[in-house]
Amino acid sequence: MKEITMWPTWLQEQGMTEDDAPMPVWLPALRKKHRQAWQESKLPSNQDERWKYTDLAFLQTERHLRVAPAVSKNSCDAELAQSLAGEVISLVWLNGSFMPELSNLAKLPDKIIASSIQDALHLHPELIEAHFKKLQYTNAFVNLNAAMFTDGVFIFIPDNVVLNTPIHLLSMAKAGNAFVSHPHQIIQIGKNSQVTILEEHSGALAENYLKNMVTTIEVAAQAKLNYYKLQQESASAAHIANTFIFQNQDSDVALTNFSYGAQFARDEVTAYLQEPGAQCRAAGFYQLKTVNQYIDNHITFDHLAPRTQSEMLYKGVLAVKSRAVFNGRLHVAPEAKKILAYQANHNLLLANSAEVYSKPELEIYADDVKCKHGATIGQLDQEALFYLRSRGIENREATEMLLAGFADDILQRVIHPAIKTHIQSKVGGQ
Amino acid sequence: MLDINNLCVSIQDEKQQAKTILRGLNLQIKPGEVHAIMGPNGSGKSTLANVLAGREDYQLNDGTVQFDGADLLSLAPEERAQRGLFLAFQYPTEIPGVNNMYFLRTALNSLRKYNNMPPLDAADFLQLVKSKMKEVGFDQAFLHRAVNEGFSGGEKKRNEVLQMLMLAPRFIVLDETDSGLDIDALQMVGRAVNSLRNQERSILVVTHYQRLLDYIQPDVVHVMAQGKIIKSGDKSLALELEAKGYSWIENEITP
Secondary structure, eight states, X not given: OOOOOSOOHHHHHHHHSXXXXXXXXXXXXXXXXXXXXXXXXXXXXXXXXXXXXXXXXXXXXXXXXXXXXXXXXXXXXXXXHHTTTTTSEEEEEETTEEOGGGOBOTTOOTTOEEEEHHHHHHHOHHHHHHHHHHOOOOOHHHHHHXXXXXXXXXXXXXXXXXXXXXXXXXXXXXXXXXXXXXXXXEEEEOTTOEEEEEEEXXXXXXXXXXXXXXXXXXXXXXXXXXXXXXXXXXXXXXXXXXXXXXEOTTOEEEEEEEEOOOSEEEEEEEEEEOSTTOEEEEEEEEEEOSTTXXXXXXXEEEEOSTTOEEEXXXXXXXXXXXXXXXXEEEEEOTTOOSEEEEEEEEEEEOSTTOEEEEEEEEEEOSSSEEEEXXXXXXXXXXXXXXXXXXXXXXXXXXXXXXXXXXXXHHHTTOOSHHHHHHHHHHHOOO | OEEEXXXXXXXXXXXXXXXXXXXXXXXXXXXXXXXXXXOOTTSSHXXXXXXXXXXXXXXXXXXXXXXXTEEGGGSOHHHHHHTTEEEEOSSOOOEEEEEHHHHHHXXXXXXXXXXXXXXXXXXXXXXHHHHHHHXXXXXXXXXXXXXXXXXXXXXXXXXHHHHHHXXXXXXEEEESTTTTOOHHHHXXXXXXXXXXXXXXXXXXXXXXXXXXXXXXXXXXXXXXXXXXXXXXXXXHHHHHXXXXXXXXXXXXXXX
């Protein structure tokens, strides 16, 4: 394969154009800085260990529009936008643009901010500026996002707030033309506060788009975050997501990711457990059903303080010729003692030509660390299949039951009943 | 109902060599009859049960099996079940993540669908399963657990009997359902099987011991050795075997 190291021309051209939308005075300089950093970076290639199994050639094949052509809100899946109505505070994006008329903020308490990034840039520019000043990005796709983001979300929860109503971030796509979007998400949770968030991606069949999103989550001391992600992008789309989580003392974060869609999906999560007692649990289920589909989870836990805990549990099913990558990286700093960490990745291959690359990376520089890891790649349990069939259940249904059973311990991590039902209805199951 | 003729079956052993297990087995079971098959370890009893249920690990070398006039061996396992065949497994499989109640309901509704009956709704199903659970002495907590996962040996057997009662099959094969059961559980199995016993339904009891046959009175007792039935008789044969072991019959057959 010829190695491609250049970013596609259409993307480079987009990167050169200045944004003429009104914006705070500090933003152009910030964009310029990230644009330069991006332009200096090469397109990741197979020479790079973290991109060894990734083929980004699809970026070259089609020119994507900088912004999706305007479509009527009626053309999107209004039913989906309403599916959790009454149960959630919802913010809806269509083709990367915030849709206030599809969103429902009726249950949003006054003291909490949940808005599009565009609104936040005008209403709370100082908070957004402070966010960008803190961050040092090295990843090329993250720099690209910072240079070119047009929309996204800003969530700010002050100290001591328990928000019982979940926040639903729904991103839909239906444009009829290939387009690109760079959603930027900022989530800040104050001390002792608690919140549940569902991030959902849905795309109309055969829609071709590239979504390059970046999420930064700051979780203050004793705060709790339950974060669910349901990725059901169009089967032709590319979904690239980089998530950074900063956790303070005794904070508790649970991430649960369900990936089904997109031709190409890469989820990178990096959690910094930067104060004692912080704990983070990341779990995921991925199912590849489209020929040549690619789903990649790169999870990094950085234990920077004593008594921090982490857990990764990712499970996947590959039904056809497709490729899944799991990379679980654990870094324990020298001063981070009394660490508990666990990581596991289990895969079922239903097709001979399916490929899984599962790789644990453990870098431990401290003593008194308990860390377990394991990975399995196997096939459907034929004994179990026979047992179900021997009770009159058709082969196909029995297979579906076993696959749902395989995913069940991930699904059981979804605590909120309405969200659980919502995810179940999307992905099937008991 | 069931007509087995000259059944010859082998299995691939660990060295990938064909090992013959059933060597020309003949057995006829009529509607309403209860047959017992006894025999020493390795005689092929469980193989027979599994071949009837449709396990794919076996190779058919010769013979036929007719079930209600149909060629049983050409049917998929689920088709056999839909036509009324049920095997209570010797070692029921654990299925993590699959809820026991969901499994029972899917199985029952699969059979109802085959028989052109509408699926049982949740309330009716629950009522039915609760009454059957009572019969097998099963706590309702087992409905909400994964199929057989973490069940004790006895609990797994109770779950098999529960499925048998729920599905009410026309032909029942019990593969050493008595092994590992205490007296109370044994009596429960006997009661459950007897409650299903009628003119249309046939039962094949595979067991090592005569004890289960105190509770399920067989019409015919067969002795199996080296892959075929070597002697058949009435229930007194089971008592004789209990007293004298198997070797006398084996000696009788192969002098």
